[in-house]
Amino acid sequence: MILSQQAHETRAKQILEVQDLTKMFGGVTAQDQISFSIEKGIVCGLIGPNGAGKTTLFNMITGIYRPDAGKVVFNGKDIKKTPVHRLVKAGVARTFQHVELFSSMTLLENIMVGMHVRTKAGFWAAVTRIPAMKKEERQSRRRAEELLEFTNLTADAHKMAGDLPAGRQKTAQIARALASDPLLLLLDEPAAGLNPVETHALGKLIQKIKQSGITMMLVEHDMSLVMEISDKVVVLDRGKKLAEGTPRQIQNNEAVMSAYLGNG
């Protein structure tokens, strides 16, 4: 099964390019001229002590915040003025640290909602139930089922999303994000709250997603997971980019060590 049609078809080399990105809240500089790029198909880890600005960076890439200076170039286009829903259509998907599944719907419906940008049926189609609408519904349902199978959640398909245990909810969030056919998948602390077994399964899932050509960026505190699955690691500290390189390079970087462990 093709996980993401877009990722499958895109020939671009650089998926994401961040140039001198700056963001200020009141008097606080949350992001200070951050620059890095992510090539297609890799997994990029974003690490840094708490308050380093990782979630702010995510929010700027996904269009929730607008940068005060600098730019974000996604798949060759400057996304400065792009509203969030159009960014998702262009191929940016994300998950949240605190799972935000839709509690009044089943797991299957949650995944189907994830396909919103890839489907068309609007008000009139819904009301008249023309054959095209029914066909789209069937296709959506089928794809949702495929995604559940991909993430090993088929058994929970018809349970209310809020009833699932935390670990499976986090996986479900990823499945929902995949439903929008993303080019770039941003994962915000996907391993938070998971036990070692679940974390291992998460690592395997990320590998599977990578194989399908989807580029990923994840914010994580679980160092072993990050180092194991990332092709590249970017380190932030207090709003500035501290280092960028392969996991091995980062592990040997003294500045990174002192940022995490403190000086002296």
Next chain:
Amino acid sequence: MTDKNKYIWIEYLIFVCAVSAFGLATKNTYYLQIMTFIGINTLLGLGLNMLMGYTGQVSLGHAAFYGIGAYTTAILSGTYGLNPWLALVCAVAAAVFIAFIVGLPTLRLSGYYLAMGTLGFGMIINIVIREWADLTGGASGFVGIPVLEAGSIVFMSGASYYFLVWGIVLVAMIICRRLLASRMGRALRAIHDGENAAVAIGVNTHLLKLQIFMFSAALGAVAGFLYAHFVLFISPGSFGFMFSIKIVTMVVIGGMASVWGALLGAAVLTLLPEVLHGFAEYEMIIFGLILMLVMIFMPQGLTQGIMDMIRTARRAKS
């Protein structure tokens, strides 16, 4: 709530049977009249119910759409002799257009802005109706609204109008249900459950809210149309701020985001003045209290609130 609800057809069946039984069995025109009003009010409540329940926005001027529906058909079919059914189309179009204009800038912002925008807009419509006396008859009202006809059937008050109204209510309910069970409905429920997450997966929340607002305006206009051709005389007093509040009260009581809740709310609201017949003075106090108490203690609506209370009581006993 799931997409496929096989029990829906049973619900509709019960609904149709109950409505038909009442309509055929009752000869008392007063009761039929009350039930007809409940039907009209249900239409008003249905649209607002979707708006408030799923998008979390309040419209404090919904009586304006009701008024637009009533006056458009009154003027077009009464003064200019246009076929009332065509006038209906015009009324709905006018209401939808105005909803678009008012909603476009306000729905982008927090709930307070639509509330204020609709409040202001509701006032303007009321003032316009009152002042443009040449067109609307002004404060003294509009006389001479023609009766509805369809082929050989003449819809005058009594059983015929009762069935007309409830037939339209059934259609409206089906439309609402279909909406909720569709891609659009999933997006709506997503907004209700977690707007941030809905935005993050690419739902254009602004557009969706606008569409629902326009839909609720359309239903309001249809209700106004039915009202005008029922009572055959309309005046601005029925379309003012207090009535907008009553519509909101209907939704609040019945429970937002609930199709049957709209019916319950309409029933309670229509019957309340009948019950309070001797206490007309206290109408405002009672409405105010209902709104406050329900929203303070049972914001999910009376139906849900009562069910929760029963559940808690059962748990306490066992």
Next chain:
Amino acid sequence: MQEIVQYLFSGITTGAVYAVIAVGLSMLYSSTELINFAHGEFVMIGALVMVTLWVHLGLPLPVAVAGAVAAGCVLGIVFERFAIRTARNPEPITLIIITVGAGIFLKGAAMIVWGKDPFSMPSFSSHESIEIFGAALLPQSIWIVTAALVLAGGIHLFLKQTLTGKAMVACAVNKKAAWLSGIPSEKMGILAFGISTGCGAIAGIFIAPITMSSYDMGTILGLKGFCAAMIGGLGSLWGAFAGGLLLGILESLGAGLISSGLKDAIAFVLLLLILYIRPGGLFAAKEAKRF
């Protein structure tokens, strides 16, 4: 020319009343992020209590004023305690309906207590109007404008200079941080409400001699107060003040020069325009908050 001056005078007078109402509303919003849709009813309460105390019971003017203001404040505090704070779900939609319900409740209660007939009230000082540029200026107008200025200025000083005032602003900006700093946000909420509804009552007291007071005067005044506050920019004190004056003048000019029947519509048309063009208001931040 003389007509225009006359319109200006009456416009400034009603504008000052709108200003006081708007200031109270804006102040509450900037302290609690709440919009009190019942604000207009507190104006009505102020006016009617004033009528009862000063006209019916014959109490001395200062006592009556104090009594009416106190009535407004106390009711506001009770309202905050029982309606706002106990709300289980403080979403905007819930709070909007609660305050709307409260407004209707107050209106209904006032109708029962005072009946439907309007009351008139004499001016505070002489009835003789002063002639300026050929137009008549009522002394009451001077009272009103002075009161509005004093009130706005007083609140401004309170919020900027006193510790309590600054604490209140802190609460509005960031409740959690304020609480962490030891500011009792509950008490701040009570204070904000009390001041806000007190302002409303004052507006009612000063407007009563000019118009007839009745149980239903509050609704439209409250709405116009909103419009004024929105025009100036929600949360901006001087914006509300300016918005009120602007609204009053435009209304007066519009009524005089175009049509008096559509006078009330002017406020709401302006409201819609502001929502469309500049939701943050003329004087406040460019963007409206998206909370």
